[in-house]
Amino acid sequence: MRPWLLWGVARCLWARPAVGPARRPLSYGSLPLEELFSSGGPLRTFLERQAGSETQLQVRPELVAVAKRLSEKEQELRETEHLLHDKNEDLRKLAENEITLCQKEITQLKHQIILLLVPSEETDENDLILEVTAGVGGQEAMLFTSEIFEMYQQYAAFKRWHFETLEYFPSEIGGLRHASASIGGSEAYKHMKFEGGVHRVQRVPKTEKQGRIHTSTMTVAILPQPTEINLVINPKDLRIDTKRASGAGGQHVNTTDSAVRIVHLPTGWN
Amino acid sequence: MELWGRMLWTLLSGPGRRGGTWGWAFSSWQPHSPLAGLSSATELVSHWTGVFEKRGIPEARESSEYIVAHVLGAKTFQSLRPVLRTQPLTPQQLKCIQELSSHRLQRMPLQYILGEWDFRGLNLKMVPPVFIPRPETEELVEWLLEEVAQRSHAVGAQGGPLILEVGCGSGAISLGLLSKLPQSRVIAVDKEAAAISLTCENAQRLQLQDRIWIVPLDVTLEGSWTHLLPWGPVDLIISNPPYVFHQDMEQLAPEIRRLSGVVRASSRPPRPRTGAAKQPCCEETLMPWSCHYEDPVALDGGEEGMDVITHILALAPQLLKDCGSIYLEVDPRHPELVSSWLQSHPDLYLHLVAVRRDFCGKPRFLHIERSGP
Numbered sequence: 026m027r028p029w030l031l032w033g034v035a036r037c038l039w040a041r042p043a044v045g046p047a048r049r050p051l052s053y054g055s056l057p058l059e060e061l062f063s064s065g066g067p068l069r070t071f072l073e074r075q076a077g078s079e080t081q082l083q084v085r086p087e088l089v090a091v092a093k094r095l096s097e098k099e100q101e102l103r104e105t106e107h108l109l110h111d112k113n114e115d116l117r118k119l120a121e122n123e124i125t126l127c128q129k130e131i132t133q134l135k136h137q138i139i140l141l142l143v144p145s146e147e148t149d150e151n152d153l154i155l156e157v158t159a160g161v162g163g164q165e166a167m168l169f170t171s172e173i174f175e176m177y178q179q180y181a182a183f184k185r186w187h188f189e190t191l192e193y194f195p196s197e198i199g200g201l202r203h204a205s206a207s208i209g210g211s212e213a214y215k216h217m218k219f220e221g222g223v224h225r226v227q228r229v230p231k232t233e234k235q236g237r238i239h240t241s242t243m244t245v246a247i248l249p250q251p252t253e254i255n256l257v258i259n260p261k262d263l264r265i266d267t268k269r270a271s272g273a274g275g276q277h278v279n280t281t282d283s284a285v286r287i288v289h290l291p292t293g294w295n
Numbered sequence: 296m297e298l299w300g301r302m303l304w305t306l307l308s309g310p311g312r313r314g315g316t317w318g319w320a321f322s323s324w325q326p327h328s329p330l331a332g333l334s335s336a337t338e339l340v341s342h343w344t345g346v347f348e349k350r351g352i353p354e355a356r357e358s359s360e361y362i363v364a365h366v367l368g369a370k371t372f373q374s375l376r377p378v379l380r381t382q383p384l385t386p387q388q389l390k391c392i393q394e395l396s397s398h399r400l401q402r403m404p405l406q407y408i409l410g411e412w413d414f415r416g417l418n419l420k421m422v423p424p425v426f427i428p429r430p431e432t433e434e435l436v437e438w439l440l441e442e443v444a445q446r447s448h449a450v451g452a453q454g455g456p457l458i459l460e461v462g463c464g465s466g467a468i469s470l471g472l473l474s475k476l477p478q479s480r481v482i483a484v485d486k487e488a489a490a491i492s493l494t495c496e497n498a499q500r501l502q503l504q505d506r507i508w509i510v511p512l513d514v515t516l517e518g519s520w521t522h523l524l525p526w527g528p529v530d531l532i533i534s535n536p537p538y539v540f541h542q543d544m545e546q547l548a549p550e551i552r553r554l555s556g557v558v559r560a561s562s563r564p565p566r567p568r569t570g571a572a573k574q575p576c577c578e579e580t581l582m583p584w585s586c587h588y589e590d591p592v593a594l595d596g597g598e599e600g601m602d603v604i605t606h607i608l609a610l611a612p613q614l615l616k617d618c619g620s621i622y623l624e625v626d627p628r629h630p631e632l633v634s635s636w637l638q639s640h641p642d643l644y645l646h647l648v649a650v651r652r653d654f655c656g657k658p659r660f661l662h663i664e665r666s667g668p
Contacts, residue, residue: 191378273627274655275431276539276594279550281357281405 058135072096072138088141095134102127145215151249152209153217154191159202160223162241165230167200170243173224174204186210198232207250214249221247264288334389336363336380340372343396350400353548358405362395365409402549404588414467417474417501421465425493426593428467431653432535435624435660436471438651439533442620442662443476455479456530459523459614461514461607462486464593466494466507468533473503480506482526486513487590515606520613528616535624536603538596551589600626605636611645611665621645621663630658637663 061068072092075085082089105127108120155177159170181188187209194202208217227240266286272278288294334342340359347355360372366388369375384392398408406412406421413419414428415436421427443456455478460469463483473481485491491511498504508526512519539547596602604623611621625633630650637645644667653659 189378273543274653274657275429275624275626275659276535276537277543277547279404279406279427279429279548279589281354281361 058132061139062135085141088138091134091137091141095131095138098127098131098134102131146218149212149215149218151214151251152187152207153214153250154205154207154248155217155220156205156246156248157201157203158244158246159196159200160242160244162230162239164196164198164200164232165239166241166243167196167202168198168231169200169226169241170204171195171199171201173243173245174201174206177208177220178206181208181210181213184210184213184216186213209250214247217247218249220245258289262290264290335383336367336372336375339363339384339389339392343392346396347399352399352402354405358399359396361405361409362399363392366391366395370413402588404550407588414465415471415474417467417470419465419467419470419497420493420500422489422493423588424590424593425487425490426464426589428465429535431659432468432624433471434651434653435533435535435622436468436475438660438662439472439531439622440475442622443479443531457526458482458531458533459529460484461532461534461610462490462536462593462603463494463509464490464535466497466509468535469494469507470497470501470503472533473506474501480508482508482510482523482529484510484512484514484523486511486515487592489590490593514610515603520610523614528619529614530616530619532607532610532615532619532621534603534607534622536596536607537592537594538600538604538624538626538629539594540600540626540628541595541598544591544595547594551594596626599632600629601632601636604629604633608633608637608640608643608645608663611643615665617665617667619665620648621661621665623661623663624659625661627657627659630661633661633663 060066063069072095075089076092076096078089102124105120105123108116109124111117111120157170157174157177159166162169178188187207189207190204191207192203192205194204196202223242223244225240225242227238229236230239230241233239264287266288340356340363343359343362344356347358352358364370364372364375367375367379367384369379372380395408399405403423404427406427407423410421411418412421412427415433419428455476458469458472458479458481460472460481460483463469463485466483469481469483473479483494485494488511491509494507494509495504498507498509510522512522514520596604604625607623608621611619615621623633630647634647637643637647643665645663645665647661648664649662650658651660651662
């Protein structure tokens, strides 16, 4: 879902002028992009450094590869431009076509570089917990909720993610009050993270006798599951109770309970 | 009512779906209403807790929780995923739980029923009649580790202290030390063959077999220590020796002591108990056969619980380096007894340096140092 969104945004931001026969080849591509990739500018020097560095080859191989390709294409473009001034007309036409294609590819490569440079969120690869709850609308909302849950279930199957239902509270006529599921797989959170929120449906419900349209809502919550939990417990928050054994303890006793209870004072956990 | 709902739902959702994805998508989905007759883990725990309580089994709830969790593949009941706790169990699992619970009804210690137990974060195999490590002993290991860390500059030429453990049992102390002191080496001795082989097995399980030598040896036998001379003098001696006073042996819970009515033959006649002692537990048992779970030899320390302790202390001149230390776990009554014994044996050049209390506040651990020729 997300790449489409980003492409849409990219396209809006860097709107290309309409392709036509009177177009001057050298002004192809948007101005902001040209400015970004101006030679001698910070982005250029960064890319050159990336291409030259051995370590970056291992850390970000795609970026290095695309940067190399970009410089190759630009070299090709420069060489082809010489042919524009050739005496032979056919050769000139050929050169123009070549240049058009080259420039198209160069723009694409530049867009790709931009995308690769955008850092992905730390949690994009995580597993997540999906919770759906019926909102306003009674039975109709619950029916809608179960349809949405089923949709996510089938979407997870389509994406070959692991989907495990943790809780499922159905309603009487086959709807769903509340359910939660654990979804795991490649880029699961990255795809699902924008699904959260309140979703609304306006339709003639199954429960309606007179054919009026009703509006119902349901909520979706997406919670990433952290891969590593960094928990810091202040020793002052812990109270340690020891059950003083009345007997001698030690070898005299064999119990599974070590008789030490630790209570975390703020939460009451023990 | 639920059946009705399910039928309706199948009717509503049946036609118009592609069977393939439908079937695949719901393969991991459990029915929300369990069928009658098959119990869930939570229900089984309650059931067996009730059974144990009725029969007077101590730690009824903990026992049933550990057994059910073990059968379901988790270490504790609380660590089971919530889904697994409400799911119905397979007949095989139910049978397993039944079998293990019947052992518990015979007062078999839980550690033997599960076949394993943790000690200082290490999972050790447990096999009757080898002594089950007690939680207090974890503190003994902790104390020694603290002392070694403090004295890390005064380490032997080959790096890492050389430690002798007397009475290794399941190997808990030795393996606990080896796992935390990567440069150390341990000589573990025990007089029982079962303990030797269990320590061996646990060492291999934890991949620590390269730094431990396991030697069958009875330190109470005259001159037995000569077998240990080839390894040279050791930096530390550590032990959790049998320290139960002989007269207290009968008062131990049925999980530990022998269940038969026969008194164990020993070189000394049993001392008559004085004062208003508790009712001996033997009289309660209805078992016609005799069985003991933990080896009484691993517990009985003689009249004052000092027999094995004194033999370990007597090893010092031959086996312990000068300025070496002995760490012992003992009965709360022993600190004074040991102190006076050491004073009456000045030729050992040992003196009691420190007494440490366990988490219940009882004086449990002794640090004895050798200083002199």
